[in-house]
Amino acid sequence: MYYKIKRYTWRNKMEYKFNEIEKKWQNIWREKGIFNAPDKSSKPKYYVLSMFPYASGVLHVGHASNYFIGDVISRLKMMEGFNVMQPIGYDAFGMPAENYAIEHNSHPRLTTEENIAAMRIQFDSMGFGFDWSREISTCRPDYYRWGQYLFKKLYEKGLVYRKKGFQNWCDKCQTVLANEQVVDGHCWRCGSIVEQKELEQWYFKITEYAEELLDFSKVIDWPERVITMQKNWIGRSEGAKVDFILEGTNEKIPIFTTRPDTIYGVTFMALPPEHPLVQKWLKEEPDNKELQDFCHKVINEDKVLRSAEETIKEGIFSGRYAINPFNGDRIQIWITNYVLMDYGTGAVMAVPAHDQRDFEFALKYHIPLKIVIQKPDMSLKVEEMQEAYIEPGIMVNSDKFNGIDSEEAISAITNWAVENGWGEKTVSYRLRDWCISRQRYWGNPIPVIHCPHCGIVLVPDQDLPVELPDNVQVGRTTKNPLLSVPEWINVPCPKCGASAKRETDTMDTFVDSSWYYARYTDPNNDKEPFSKELADYWLPVDQYIGGIEHACMHLLYARFFHKFMRDLGWVKCDEPFARLLTQGMVIKDGAKMSKSKGNVVDPKYIIDRFGADTLRTFLLFASPPEKDVDWSDDGIIGAFRFLKRVWRLIDNNLEFIKRSSQLGECSDSISEIIKVLRYETHYAIYRWREDCLQRMQFNTAIATCMEFLNAILKIQEPEKLNAAELKIFAFACATLPKMLYPFAPHIAEELWQKMGNKNMLNDCGLPEYDERFLMLDKITYVIQVNGKLRGKIEVEPDIKEEEIKQIALEVDNVKRHISEQDIKKIIVVPGKMVSIAVGK
RNA sequence: GCGAAAGUGGCGGAAUUGGCAGACGCGCUGGACUUAGGAUCCAGUGAGGUUAAACUCAUAGGGGUUCAAGUCCCCUCUUUCGCACCA
Numbered sequence: 004m005y006y007k008i009k010r011y012t013w014r015n016k017m018e019y020k021f022n023e024i025e026k027k028w029q030n031i032w033r034e035k036g037i038f039n040a041p042d043k044s045s046k047p048k049y050y051v052l053s054m055f056p057y058a059s060g061v062l063h064v065g066h067a068s069n070y071f072i073g074d075v076i077s078r079l080k081m082m083e084g085f086n087v088m089q090p091i092g093y094d095a096f097g098m099p100a101e102n103y104a105i106e107h108n109s110h111p112r113l114t115t116e117e118n119i120a121a122m123r124i125q126f127d128s129m130g131f132g133f134d135w136s137r138e139i140s141t142c143r144p145d146y147y148r149w150g151q152y153l154f155k156k157l158y159e160k161g162l163v164y165r166k167k168g169f170q171n172w173c174d175k176c177q178t179v180l181a182n183e184q185v186v187d188g189h190c191w192r193c194g195s196i197v198e199q200k201e202l203e204q205w206y207f208k209i210t211e212y213a214e215e216l217l218d219f220s221k222v223i224d225w226p227e228r229v230i231t232m233q234k235n236w237i238g239r240s241e242g243a244k245v246d247f248i249l250e251g252t253n254e255k256i257p258i259f260t261t262r263p264d265t266i267y268g269v270t271f272m273a274l275p276p277e278h279p280l281v282q283k284w285l286k287e288e289p290d291n292k293e294l295q296d297f298c299h300k301v302i303n304e305d306k307v308l309r310s311a312e313e314t315i316k317e318g319i320f321s322g323r324y325a326i327n328p329f330n331g332d333r334i335q336i337w338i339t340n341y342v343l344m345d346y347g348t349g350a351v352m353a354v355p356a357h358d359q360r361d362f363e364f365a366l367k368y369h370i371p372l373k374i375v376i377q378k379p380d381m382s383l384k385v386e387e388m389q390e391a392y393i394e395p396g397i398m399v400n401s402d403k404f405n406g407i408d409s410e411e412a413i414s415a416i417t418n419w420a421v422e423n424g425w426g427e428k429t430v431s432y433r434l435r436d437w438c439i440s441r442q443r444y445w446g447n448p449i450p451v452i453h454c455p456h457c458g459i460v461l462v463p464d465q466d467l468p469v470e471l472p473d474n475v476q477v478g479r480t481t482k483n484p485l486l487s488v489p490e491w492i493n494v495p496c497p498k499c500g501a502s503a504k505r506e507t508d509t510m511d512t513f514v515d516s517s518w519y520y521a522r523y524t525d526p527n528n529d530k531e532p533f534s535k536e537l538a539d540y541w542l543p544v545d546q547y548i549g550g551i552e553h554a555c556m557h558l559l560y561a562r563f564f565h566k567f568m569r570d571l572g573w574v575k576c577d578e579p580f581a582r583l584l585t586q587g588m589v590i591k592d593g594a595k596m597s598k599s600k601g602n603v604v605d606p607k608y609i610i611d612r613f614g615a616d617t618l619r620t621f622l623l624f625a626s627p628p629e630k631d632v633d634w635s636d637d638g639i640i641g642a643f644r645f646l647k648r649v650w651r652l653i654d655n656n657l658e659f660i661k662r663s664s665q666l667g668e669c670s671d672s673i674s675e676i677i678k679v680l681r682y683e684t685h686y687a688i689y690r691w692r693e694d695c696l697q698r699m700q701f702n703t704a705i706a707t708c709m710e711f712l713n714a715i716l717k718i719q720e721p722e723k724l725n726a727a728e729l730k731i732f733a734f735a736c737a738t739l740p741k742m743l744y745p746f747a748p749h750i751a752e753e754l755w756q757k758m759g760n761k762n763m764l765n766d767c768g769l770p771e772y773d774e775r776f777l778m779l780d781k782i783t784y785v786i787q788v789n790g791k792l793r794g795k796i797e798v799e800p801d802i803k804e805e806e807i808k809q810i811a812l813e814v815d816n817v818k819r820h821i822s823e824q825d826i827k828k829i830i831v832v833p834g835k836m837v838s839i840a841v842g843k
Numbered sequence: 844g845c846g847a848a849a850g851u852g853g854c855g856g857a858a859u860u861g862g863c864a865g866a867c868g869c870g871c872u873g874g875a876c877u878u879a880g881g882a883u884c885c886a887g888u889g890a891g892g893u894u895a896a897a898c899u900c901a902u903a904g905g906g907g908u909u910c911a912a913g914u915c916c917c918c919u920c921u922u923u924c925g926c927a928c929c930a
Contacts, residue, residue, distance in 0.1 A: 228925080231847070235926060242930080260930060273930085312844080312928055346929045353930085360928050433929055551924085612881085624868070625855060633855060640881060641868050647882090693859075703857065706867035713867090785863045790911050792863060816897085830910055832862055840910040 019650040021614030025749040029127055037765055038077075038132040040088035042537055049085035050541050051077040052520055052580075054549030054557070058093040058100065058140065060118030062125045063603035065589035065596035068622045068632060072586050072701070073548045074131050075623065075745040079695055081132075081765040082744065088541060089132055090523040092139035093119050096147075097512040101445040104477050111445045111477060115142055129606060129615045130748055132765075137526045141515035142445070146522065148468030149532035150515055151450040153564070155461050156571060162208040165459070168345070169277055169302060170438070172200035177482045178442035179204065199302050204440040205449060205508060209563045213237050213432045216562055221577040226585055226629070229554045236555040238433025243417045244348060245426035247272060249280070250324040250333060256280065259347030259431050263420070264412040265354040267401035268375035270365065272325045272336045273318070273351040276301045277344035284321060294319060294338070301340045309340060316341045316364045327352075328425040329416075330402065339364065347431045355391065362391035375400045376409045437560065439511040444475055444484040446509030454496035454503040463497050469505070483507050516557055517564040520544050520579055538574050547580035550588070558583070584699070587631035589622070596634065604634060616747035617643040623746055624705040645709055646750055649743065652715060653736055653754045659721045661759050663733035671727040680714060681776050684735040687711035688772035691742050696769075701746065708742050715739070741770045786811045787838045788820040804831045811837040 032038060040048075053073035056066060070091075077089040095115050104111040119140060126133065139146050157163045171180040175195045179202065209216075217237055219230050242261035249256055256272065274281055276298035285298055297319045301309070308314060318339035325336050341360055342351045355365030356372040365372060372385045376396040383392055395409045404412050420426035440449070448469040450462040462469055472491040475484040485491065485507040496503040518532070524541040525533035549557075558580075565579040588595045591602040609618045621642035625632045653660070673681075687707050694704035715735050718724075724732055737758060744751040744764040755764050778800060784807060786794040794814040798807060808829050811817060817839070824841040831837050 228847070232925060235846085238926095238929065240929075258930080262930075310928065314928075316928080341928050341930095343929065351930050358930070360930075363928095431929075554925085621868095627856090630856095635855070635869070636881090637869050638855070643881085644883095645868080651883095690859095698859080702855095703867080706857075709867055783863090787862085787911070790909090795863080819897095828910055830862095832911095836862055836911090838862080838910050 018654065019647050019750070021616060021646075021750070022611075024753045025128075025130060025610075025615050028749045028752045029130060031752075031763075032132065033127075033135075035763075036136075037763065038087075038089065039134050039136050040086060042540065044086035046084055046086040048541060049077075049080040049087045049546075050544045051080065051087060051089045051546045052523070052544045052548070053091075054547075054553065055092045055094050055516070055519060056122065057097070058095040058115050058118045058122065058142075060114075060121050061598075062122055062606065063596055063598070064606050064609070064618070064622070064634065065603070067125075067129055067606050067618070068589050069548060069550070069586050070126070070129075070131060071619050071622055072584065072628045073546070074619075075695075075701055076546055076548075076699070077132055078745040078748060078765060079769075082741075082767070082769045083696070084768070088134055088137070088523070090137040090139075090526075091126065091131070091133040091135070092137075092519060092523070093122070093141065094512065094516050094519075095119065095140045095142035096446045096509075096515055098443060098445070100142075101443060101477060104445075110473070112142070112473065115140075125606065128610055129618070132748075137523050139519060139522055139526050141447070141512070141519065144468045144470050145527075145529065146519075147447040147515065149522065150447045150510065150518070151462070151467050151469060152464070152532060153518060153568075154450055154510070154514075155464075157207060157567065158461060160567075160570075162211060162567065164206055164208065164436075165203050166206055166436075167201055167203045168438075169199040170202050170204060171197050171306065172202065173197055179438070179440060197305065199304075199306070204438050205510075206436040206438055207514075207563075209437045209560070210432055210434055212563050212566050213239070213434050214430075215566055216434075216559065222581060222583070224582040225580075226551075226583060229551065229558065229583060229585060232554040233559055236434060236559065239430060240432075241428075241430050242347075243420060243426055244429045245328065245352070245420050247328065247334075247350075247352065248326040249336075250326055254280075256325055256336075256350050257348040257426075258350045258352045259429065260352055261431075262354070262357065262413070263416040264398065264404075264409045265357045265375055266327070266329050266352065266416060267404075268354040268356050268373045269327050269332065269334055269352045270355055270373055271334050271353045271361075271370050273339045273342045273353045273361070273364070274321070274336060275340075275342040275344045275349060276338055278338075278349050281321070281338055284323070294321070298338060304340070310343065314340070316360065316367065318364060318368060320368075328420075328423070335370070337364075337368070337370075345435055346433070356385070356388065357391050357393055359391040359393065362388075373400060437511075437563075439514055440508040441511055442483045442507070443509055444471070444477060446512060447515060448485075449506045449508050449510060451506040452494060452496060452503045453506065454499060454501055456501050457496055457498045457503075460496055460498050460503070466497070485509075513557060513560050517560045518568065520547075520561070521565075521568065521574065532573070535573060542574055543576045543579055543581045546582045546584065548584045548586055551585040554585075584628060586628050587626065589632050589634055591634040609639060613639060613643045614646075614749070616646055616750050620646060620705060620747050623701045625702065627700050627702050645712070646747060648716070649712055649739060650750065650754070652712065653739070653758070656721055656732075656736060657757060659724075659729060660733045660736050663726075663729045664759065666726050666730060669726040669730070671725040673727055673731070676718070677724070677728045677731050678780070680718060680735055681731045682779055683711065683714035684731070684738060685772040685776040687714070687742070688738060688770045689777060692769065692772070695745065704742075705746055708739070708746075711735075711739065711742065738770050740764065741767070782834055784811070784834075785836045786814060786817050787836060788817060789841060790838070791820075793817045793820050800834075804833075807831055807837060811839070 051073050053070050073089060077087050080087045100111045100115050104114050107114060141147060173180055173195060180197060217234055217239060219225060240261050242259055243263045244257050244259050246255040246257050281298065285295060288294060316339065318337040321336045321338050323336045324333045326333060353361040355361040355370060356374045357376055374383050374385060376392065377383050377399045378396050398404045398407050398409055398412050404415060417428050448471060450467060450469045452460045452462060454460050472488045475488055477484055492505050494503055494505055521533050521538055521542065525537040528534060561579050568574050569577060594600050594602060596603050606618060617639060621639045622632055624642060625638055690707045691704050694700050694707060718732055721732055740751040740754045741764060752764055781797040782800050784796050784798060785792055794816045796810050796814060798810065808831065821841050826839060826841055828840040
């Protein structure tokens with residue numbers, strides 16, 4: 004293997020020396036700083052951003068392909084004349100870094116900085132046009148300081164609160180776990196059973212923005228799929244809140260329902276064990292073993308399993324009753340496993356006749372059914388019901404609402420509740436507030452001090468950032484390492500000076516990534532997160548690129564933050580990302596390329612052997628940006644061969660290309676073959692522009708480059724061309740590097756320079772076609788008889804329809820297929836075809 | 844279960860508004876060349892058929908609209924993704 008590579012490299016020195024070329028241009032780009040976007044420019048701005056990488060230290064080919072798409076767009080927009088900013092940075096806080104440091108007996112700060120240095124080299128070797136002067140890293144105090152500042156602003160606006168709630172808790176790791184970190188009820192890291200623990204956690208009130216987050220009218224171009232996912236995630240439903248009364252008290256038990264039309268059919272109430280009333284009863288009846296056991300069991304059940312549709316509904320009668328305000332009915336209150344505490348009001352009015360879940364539960368526990376909506380044919384009977392009747396119908400057993408249509412009854416009944424003070428019309432969302440607390444060291448500290456006298460006190464601005472202490476022993480204790488740094492925890496209260504304690508929870512890393520796109524506009528500002536002026540200049544991000552897996556996480560959080568920052572007056576626009584492209588993954592051996600699957604390809608391996616341009620060209624050519632790419636070693640070679648042929652074409656013809664630039668006007672006659680080349684050139688430019696600028700379909704743009712190359716290579720002996728022909732040939736050759744530049748920038752720049760050009764390709768405009776040359780002397784019409792291809796004719800472009808028909812009917816093969824039959828219709832599609840319909 | 848997207852050669856994928864299906868690349872076959880290479884060049888390559896043509900069939904399967912359907916409509920199948928006790 005080694006021998007082969009060596010030998011090959013030597014051979015290659017004769018021609019396409021990609022290693023040298025790529026280093027050369029990477030250096031030139033850096034020295035000239037052409038990708039450092041100025042904050043003032045006569046050009047219009049264009050902000051291209053790919054979701055920043057996690058600072059894992061290693062970029063495999065799968066990661067790289069994401070950034071290639073952004074880089075292509077960025078270079079295209081530069082050619083088009085925009086002031087392009089394409090920044091890069093690192094998502095650098097988080098559990099993986101902390102775990103990595105534990106494994107390597109190091110400190111996350113050190114390992115993360117090492118990783119970042121390694122990634123920078125990797126990025127450079129792939130030829131990215133990043134604005135390195137704007138590099139950020141979320142784990143540096145100059146960045147996270149402003150995350151803390153934002154936390155404070157959110158707090159001041161009432162958008163942050165602490166709440167006790169049941170959380171996935173791993174006792175061994177001593178932290179809250181997200182739902183996706185719980186695998187079959189066990190901790191993904193240590194395997195111990197995850198419990199539900201009632202903890203006080205910090206929340207961001209994202210639900211406050213639920214309504215606006217459903218509105219996508221201000222984005223320019225987002226995939227419909229992502230919009231649907233976010234809308235489903237937010238899950239808006241209209242309904243009513245109605246207060247039932249706990250029997251024997253004045254206590255109200257509010258319920259939320261989307262079906263107020265069924266309210267006369269309520270036969271019991273269902274509460275989850277987490278409900279405050281239930282919690283109160285648990286305290287009142289410590290000896291009620293049945294109740295205690297049931298609630299304990301349900302609460303500790305895995306959240307995912309518990310909310311699965313297949314899970315059998317279970318419950319226990321609480322011994323209490325509630326009163327339905329509409330009819331005074333006395334209904335049993337059941338504690339069940341199928342009601343969720345954190346949706347609606349956490350209490351459900353159960354209507355077994357008209358709700359499938361309630362139906363199943365009632366059947367099991369012999370709770371009566373009451374029909375209040377009849378089928379139009381009035382055939383519904385309680386004894387015969389096999390399932391709940393959830394369709395609309397006619398109201399029965401519902402006092403004054405009897406006889407009306409159930410769909411109309413929804414608003415009538417809601418209004419009746421409002422008039423009587425029993426309830427109100429409300430909207431409920433599936434979206435929950437965002438729990439941002441993490442009991443981990445490697446994250447942004449929550450800037451709060453707990454004072455025994457003043458309670459929660461925000462750290463004053465002048466004391467920001469609350470820096471993470473360095474002297475922790477990561478991994479030494481299972482507890483949050485911050486708990487073991489008393490000199491950090493114990494501080495005087497900023498308000499009263501009493502001895503107080505710092506908050507030791509850190510923020511979810513999604514907080515860090517919710518506003519980084521804005522920080523790039525002014526990354527070195529040490530007075531504020533970013534200046535309003537610069538944010539208004541650069542924002543919104545014109546083109547954002549990233550994986551669909553962030554549809555309901557990062558992309559939703561960032562929209563929330565953006566709207567909040569707009570309400571603070573920090574930014575003007577309504578949406579952070581005007582256009583979104585969700586790129587596909589790189590697939591190898593049938594699976595996503597990932598370290599854990601062991602199917603990663605190291606870009607360095609490919610770059611050393613074929614060059615970054617080959618890697619870029621292959622990945623972009625293999626499929627459209629939003630689709631997955633199948634990794635293929637053979638495909639790489641195809642891209643490599645293509646670039647070598649480009650190299651040879653231009654390198655072999657430099658003399659002619661240079662000579663043609665000295666030629667003045669000339670009026671030599673042009674041969675047919677050169678006329679075809681001229682047409683191919685302009686047609687290729689036309690299609691390339693369509694693919695690159697209109698459709699963003701880079702695979703076909705590269706295919707166009709390949710076809711164009713093949714067309715030029717048809718010219719065998721350029722030395723025999725006359726002056727006029729030579730100019731056409733040279734124009735074609737000079738166009739190719741321009742078309743290649745976004746995909747394979749190094750080879751394009753090198754060839755462009757070798758041709759004698761002094762400027763660089765980002766600065767020389769898009770290739771332009773000339774309408775006049777998109778016309779050929781002859782056009783081919785195909786002739787169909789009854790829809791089948793029967794012949795082709797070549798005609799003048801400006802020929803009349805009648806004439807085409809005549810010529811078409813004269814074609815032998817066409818005649819044969821018409822034979823004895825009558826011609827019913829002849830259709831001429833201009834420039835394309837003649838369709839003849841025949842029959843008896 | 845509900846919703847969405849998709850299904851095209853041996854493979855990745857083209858086909859812009861209903862208008863020559865399979866662009867481009869890989870692979871494969873045959874040939875040329877020799878610095879025997881992960882090199883280059885030429886020719887061929889959906890299936891059947893033919894010396895070569897003609898011709899027939901073909902875009903998951905079945906029906907329909909149309910002079911004309913990968914593209915539009917209806918039904919079925921498969922795959923992928925999202926949601927899935929949200930009252």
